Amino acid sequence: MQSTVIAPSILSANFARLGEEVDNVLKAGADWVHFDVMDNHYVPNLTIGPMVCEALRKHGVTAPIDVHLMVEPVDRIVPDFAKAGASLISFHPEASAHVHRTIQLIKSHGCQAGLVLNPATPVDVLEWVLEDLDMVLLMSVNPGFGGQSFIPSALEKLRRVRAMIDRSGKPIRLEIDGGVKADNIGEIAAAGADTFVAGSAIFNAPDYADVIARMKDAVAKARA
Numbered sequence: 001m002q003s004t005v006i007a008p009s010i011l012s013a014n015f016a017r018l019g020e021e022v023d024n025v026l027k028a029g030a031d032w033v034h035f036d037v038m039d040n041h042y043v044p045n046l047t048i049g050p051m052v053c054e055a056l057r058k059h060g061v062t063a064p065i066d067v068h069l070m071v072e073p074v075d076r077i078v079p080d081f082a083k084a085g086a087s088l089i090s091f092h093p094e095a096s097a098h099v100h101r102t103i104q105l106i107k108s109h110g111c112q113a114g115l116v117l118n119p120a121t122p123v124d125v126l127e128w129v130l131e132d133l134d135m136v137l138l139m140s141v142n143p144g145f146g147g148q149s150f151i152p153s154a155l156e157k158l159r160r161v162r163a164m165i166d167r168s169g170k171p172i173r174l175e176i177d178g179g180v181k182a183d184n185i186g187e188i189a190a191a192g193a194d195t196f197v198a199g200s201a202i203f204n205a206p207d208y209a210d211v212i213a214r215m216k217d218a219v220a221k222a223r224a
């Protein structure tokens with residue numbers, strides 16, 4: 001399994017002070033920045049694009065930026081995000097006509113590639129592309145909004161995808177996104193996740209360092 005990564009979702013940050021918010025979560029122990037891109041078409045919400053990613057890089061953010069594309073179509077925005085400083089770009093198979101081609105496109109622009117499965121998307125979609133991926137992202141809420149509750153069936157899905165990744169023998173990350181909190185992250189880690197997106201649980205907390213430390217501690221205990 002890969003090292004533990006806590007990736008705060010900036011969807012729940014104060015957008016009026018985004019650079020400062022990102023600096024603060026990174027100083028508080030976060031490993032990555034999770035960057036949710038919504039297009040009001042693939043999902044019923046509208047957020048941020050490559051200009052904001054580039055602005056964070058210009059602001060001085062050097063941590064990996066983990067871009068989660070909830071957009072359709074996918075391919076035409078990939079080069080812009082790569083140029084803007086994305087480290088990893090993940091997309092939904094339902095939003096790409098040619099999943100294998102999109103993975104290759106992301107890699108050809110120097111980024112790592114991830115595939116995102118919605119709560120109702122079967123794991124079979126991974127079968128012929130798993131070994132080309134750097135990360136699988138399992139949604140434990142329906143995408144579009146922060147602050148939703150964790151869907152418990154994601155735990156069994158994590159166990160299945162963990163087994164697939166382990167069988168592949170490849171260093172593929174398994175990320176979980178949606179309703180992750182300090183009080184359920186241990187159970188989620190035990191089911192096989194190594195990379196944890198948390199939005200409201202971190203940005204709504206009074207002390208970012210305290211909640212991130214409690215999350216890391218719970219993951220370490222689950223992995224011990």
Ligand SMILES: O=C(CO)[C@H](O)[C@H](O)COP(=O)(O)O
Nearest residue numbers: 009143144146147179199200
């Ligand atoms: O991709 C997302 C929603 O589509 C968000 O990253 C996710 O929901 C995180 O927010 P929270 O931790 O508050 O559930």
